[in-house]
Amino acid sequence: MNIHIFSISVIFACIFIRAGNADIKFDKSLSTCSLYKDNQPEECLTLLDSFAKYASDFTMCSIKNARPVRLCEECINHYVMFMNKYTELLKTVVNGTSCRDIFISHDRLDVVLESHDRISSMWYKGNCNECYDWTGTTPILSNNTILFKKMLNDTVICIETTINPVGNNTDEVCSRCMEFYLKLDKFYRSLSKDSIGLDSVCFDILDSMNTTRSIWSKDLDCCKKLRSPETIFLWCTGIISLLPILFYVMVRYLTPLKALPNALKESRFKQSFLRSSREGIN
Structure with missing residues (x-):
């Protein structure tokens, strides 16, 4: 009986020890995560929050203006703010620590860069820049x-x-x-x-x-109504264009043009006869 009690006590002791080790590991993981965030400059975290907000605002605006498509005109402010915040995130350096080095190109997901590329691709796919004049400090409709x-x-x-x-x-x-x-x-x-x-x-x-x-x-159904006068116009244009051709054909075959070569020959004979007579006199 004592042996059974001892065995049960040992089993429970092992369970508690494992549970304690698991709690220790879990606490260590939490402390590591907290330590990682503590090492990030507050300015960089604030920029990241703003970047996430503007990305969310633009995405919401683009979905609401999907049909009819008014993305370029209705979402311009969200897009400009998003791009400005992304540029600021890339350029900000706090006490020698670059915000870009913290948030971009650190893992395969690369969430910040992927979010930027997705929104930029949507904007350029819609040729939205063509709607605006970008010569000033802020874009205005062209x-x-x-x-x-x-x-x-x-x-x-x-x-x-x-x-x-x-x-x-x-x-x-x-x-x-x-x-x-x-x-x-x-x-x-x-x-x-x-x-x-x-x-x-x-x-x-x-x-x-x-x-x-x-x-x-x-x-x-206005295109069919438009084609009717266009068809009449094209027929009239074609007939008028054919009139000169018909005229020359009629002149060619209905007038006595066969006498023309004889007249030409006769005139050439007279010219050659007169020329030879003059040469003989001389």
């Missing part, structure tokens, strides 16, 4: 962006004010708003460095133009 927004607004107002009274009859909308739409489309094409505009136009503008074109062609 003249082209302001003009496009005005022309787009004029087109939308024309469509809305015209379609409401007439209901489903879109003929009036197409004829009355045709001038506004064509001016808008022409100006948009002037902004594009390629035929599509994907690599040169601010995505806010591109998305607005695509939506307007879809409404104009699919919902209002």
Whole structure:
């Protein structure tokens, strides 16, 4: 009996000793973590908090403005603050300790750098810089962006004010708003460095133009109405272009041109005869 009691006591003692060792290791890990954070300058930790806040603000703004796409215009302040804080994080040195060396390129995840690259990639993928004039201290909407927004607004107002009274009859909308739409489309094409505009136009503008074109062609069916007068114009242009050709064909085959070579030969014979006669006299 005493042996059994002794054995049980030994087992419980081993369990308590292991538990104590585990607590010691856990406490050591906590103290190591605290020591690591204590070695980080307070200024660097404050910059990291600000960086995380602006990254979160931009991400939230981009999600809220995903459709219709207004990321470039609505999220510009969040983007500028985020980039400024990232630059500050890279350049700040406290008592010989660089904040960059603490937070960037220390592990495979590299969370700070990955967060910066992800937001920058989204911004540049949308060509958002093309919406702004960056010559000053702060970015402002470019003249082209302001003009496009005005022309787009004029087109939308024309469509809305015209379609409401007439209901489903879109003929009036197409004829009355045709001038506004064509001016808008022409100006948009002037902004594009390629035929599509994907690599040169601010995505806010591109998305607005695509939506307007879809409404104009699919919902209002104005493109078919536009093609009808264009077809008549092209036919008239083609007929007018063919008239000179028809004229020369008629002149060639309907007039007595066969007598022309004989006349030419006769005149040449007279000229040669006169020339030889003069040479004989001389």
